[in-house]
Amino acid sequence: MTDDQIVLYHRPELAEDARRYEAWCQLVSISAAPAVSQPALYLDHRGMWLCAPGYTQPYQPADAEIQRRANSRVPTDLVRACGVQLEGRCVLDACAGFGSDGLLLAQRGAKVSLVERQRLIWIMLAERARHIANAETICAEAMQVLDDHDRHAGSWDVVLLDPMFPPTNKRALPNRGLQHLRELTAPFEPEQEDLLPLLAQSRQRCTGRVVLKRRLKDSVLARPDFQIKAKSVRFDVYAGLA
Numbered sequence: 001m002t003d004d005q006i007v008l009y010h011r012p013e014l015a016e017d018a019r020r021y022e023a024w025c026q027l028v029s030i031s032a033a034p035a036v037s038q039p040a041l042y043l044d045h046r047g048m049w050l051c052a053p054g055y056t057q058p059y060q061p062a063d064a065e066i067q068r069r070a071n072s073r074v075p076t077d078l079v080r081a082c083g084v085q086l087e088g089r090c091v092l093d094a095c096a097g098f099g100s101d102g103l104l105l106a107q108r109g110a111k112v113s114l115v116e117r118q119r120l121i122w123i124m125l126a127e128r129a130r131h132i133a134n135a136e137t138i139c140a141e142a143m144q145v146l147d148d149h150d151r152h153a154g155s156w157d158v159v160l161l162d163p164m165f166p167p168t169n170k171r172a173l174p175n176r177g178l179q180h181l182r183e184l185t186a187p188f189e190p191e192q193e194d195l196l197p198l199l200a201q202s203r204q205r206c207t208g209r210v211v212l213k214r215r216l217k218d219s220v221l222a223r224p225d226f227q228i229k230a231k232s233v234r235f236d237v238y239a240g241l242a
């Protein structure tokens with residue numbers, strides 16, 4: 001499937017809502033989520049769902065988990081890495097995926113721009129973020145947004161980088177959301193993308209912290225200023241240079 005061939009199925013009575021996305025996909029009216037041979041989207045009264053080949057049920061990332069993490073009195077490792085006091089801070093989530101991390105930062109009061117380069121994933125993200133006032137979503141390459149001084153004239157307070165982790169030989173399956181992200185990005189993800197230019201440009205456009213999420217045992221990309229380690233992931237934190 002290429003980005004040009006995305007099909008968005010929608011409940012007949014939601015034709016008007018589906019039209020928000022008609023510039024990016026083909027719209028098809030249907031009364032239930034279909035079985036598909038290619039990844040597709042389905043819009044019903046409970047929001048946007050991902051239909052994927054080989055799965056009997058469509059998938060939607062859970063907002064309740066973001067709320068739980070946002071309301072937790074003990075800040076999560078991600079929030080600590082980004083600097084805890086996030087109210088009014090400008091954050092760029094440059095590899096947004098379904099937005100669980102970026103939207104958590106928005107729930108903590110940050111003004112978050114969530115960038116996702118893959119259109120199907122971005123549509124899921126855009127629908128999820130639609131009702132969150134201080135979150136905007138952008139379908140683009142992260143580097144393009146970092147280079148675009150017209151879009152964002154000043155610097156970012158925080159840039160979050162969470163690219164796909166390199167594959168391992170481990171058999172254990174990640175959670176369903178990550179499984180989907182892995183399957184959806186596999187045909188597009190440049191093999192072992194060189195992240196150093198992205199990290200360097202992020203630091204140039206950031207006054208506060210650039211936070212790079214890695215697997216706990218991954219090698220460091222460049223020496224971070226400090227690290228926050230969680231059970232299976234690690235946040236490498238770099239000082240912004242803007």
Ligand SMILES: C[S@@+](CC[C@H](N)C(=O)[O-])C[C@H]1O[C@@H](n2cnc3c(N)ncnc32)[C@H](O)[C@@H]1O
Pocket residue numbers: 094095096097098099100101102115116117118121140141142143162163164165181185
């Ligand atoms: C591991 S996922 C991010 C998960 C996300 N933190 C969440 O909470 O859902 C990585 C995502 O970043 C996107 N991505 C990777 N490199 C990118 C780039 N250079 N520009 C824009 N998006 C990128 C991929 O398409 C993928 O959807």
